[in-house]
Amino acid sequence: MAKLVFGMNQSLDGYVDHDQMKTSPALFDHWIRHVRDLAGSVYGRRMYETMRYWDEDRPEWGTAQRDFAAAWRRQPKWVVSRSLRSVGPNATLVEGDLERVVRGLKAQLLGEITVSGPDLARSLTDLGLIDEYRLYLHPVVLGYGKPFFAGPRPPLRLVSTDRVDEDVIRLTYVPA
Numbered sequence: 001m002a003k004l005v006f007g008m009n010q011s012l013d014g015y016v017d018h019d020q021m022k023t024s025p026a027l028f029d030h031w032i033r034h035v036r037d038l039a040g041s042v043y044g045r046r047m048y049e050t051m052r053y054w055d056e057d058r059p060e061w062g063t064a065q066r067d068f069a070a071a072w073r074r075q076p077k078w079v080v081s082r083s084l085r086s087v088g089p090n091a092t093l094v095e096g097d098l099e100r101v102v103r104g105l106k107a108q109l110l111g112e113i114t115v116s117g118p119d120l121a122r123s124l125t126d127l128g129l130i131d132e133y134r135l136y137l138h139p140v141v142l143g144y145g146k147p148f149f150a151g152p153r154p155p156l157r158l159v160s161t162d163r164v165d166e167d168v169i170r171l172t173y174v175p176a
Contacts, residue, residue, distance in 0.1 A: 004115060004131050006130050010136060025064065042124075043080065044120035079092070080120055098123060136168055
């Protein structure tokens with residue numbers, strides 16, 4: 001049975017804004033390894049559209065960006081949307097019963113399935129489907145933006161802390 005994990009980069013005041021939080025080479029390498037090891041990803045529409053950037057090679061990319069793109073393209077993706085009519089390669093559009101689809105994925109797959117997007121994570125939290133939350137804390141205070149928790153923070157229990165690079169700490173929580 002797969003584990004459903006919601007994890008994102010986050011400012012100290014709880015926001016997710018990747019333009020304001022720069023990714024060091026060590027952190028980017030962490031994300032490459034993470035994506036390579038996933039059983040798949042469940043995306044909300046907005047996050048999926050952001051990540052489609054990795055579908056086509058860019059001449060300015062270095063080795064790390066090409067490695068991440070290859071890992072991202074390889075993994076199966078499920079995109080939850082009421083407005084999209086199609087999705088890109090290696091992706092499946094989820095328009096129906098979200099709970100049924102995600103429960104089915106958890107039952108069929110082994111390893112980790114990542115959840116991408118705070119609004120989708122809230123829906124899956126409300127359904128009791130997220131097994132683990134990973135907050136990658138950056139030493140940045142934004143004061144605005146999209147919050148990591150799109151609704152009330154669920155009751156959580158801290159299970160581990162890891163230093164991912166010289167400035168970023170990963171806090172791992174499970175539902176309490």
